[in-house]
Amino acid sequence: HVQLVESGGGSVQAGGSLRLSCTTSGNRRRSSNCMGWFRQAPGKGREGVAALYTDGSATYYADFVEGRFTIFYDNAKKAVDLQMNSLKPEDTALYFCAADCPSTRASLKVVVTALDFGRWGRGTQVTVS
Numbered sequence: 038h039v040q041l042v043e044s045g046g047g048s049v050q051a052g053g054s055l056r057l058s059c060t061t062s063g064n065r066r067r068s069s070n071c072m073g074w075f076r077q078a079p080g081k082g083r084e085g086v087a088a089l090y091t092d093g094s095a096t097y098y099a100d101f102v103e104g105r106f107t108i109f110y111d112n113a114k115k116a117v118d119l120q121m122n123s124l125k126p127e128d129t130a131l132y133f134c135a136a137d138c139p140s141t142r143a144s145l146k147v148v149v150t151a152l153d154f155g156r157w158g159r160g161t162q163v164t165v166s
Contacts, residue, residue: 041134046161049124055163057119059134069136069156072110072117073097073149076130076163083133085149087119090138095145101127124165134158 045057057074061067073088087108089096096108109118117134137155138148148154 041136041156041158043132043134043158043161045118046132046163048164048166051124051126051165053124053165054120054122055124057121057132057134057161057163058116059118059158060114060116068115069138070141071138071145071148071154072134072136073154074108074117074119075133075135075149075152076128077133077160078127078130081130083152085152086132088135088145088149089117090141090145092141094141097145097149121163124163126165128163129165130163131160132163133160 040062041059042062043059049055071090074086075083076086077083085099087098087106089108089110091110105123107120135154135157
């Protein structure tokens with residue numbers, strides 16, 4: 038079973054930056070039609086942060102990103118990064134990588150909002166103070 042593995046989380050001061058990475062565990066690099074980042078703060082539900090269809094047809098950012106984050110997809114590595122700048126204390130959360138959407142014909146925003154991804158990582162903690 039091919040897993041998603043996140044890395045790059047940590048503790049930073051407000052205004053700082055972090056870059057999260059998500060790769061596929063093992064030697065097999067399984068491709069997916071979509072990849073994305075989600076987060077869950079203590080006592081809150083999981084929410085979408087950024088996502089993309091890997092064919093380049095759509096990219097999604099949550100409103101709260103406000104231009105501070107950028108999602109990158111490396112097709113050769115089947116990996117996705119999330120560059121986060123100007124971090125705020127309210128960005129503190131467990132960040133999850135996800136992949137495998139039902140179809141790239143659907144609205145990516147709808148797919149993200151519904152958390153309709155078939156494969157999930159275990160998360161990496163981001164703490165902003």
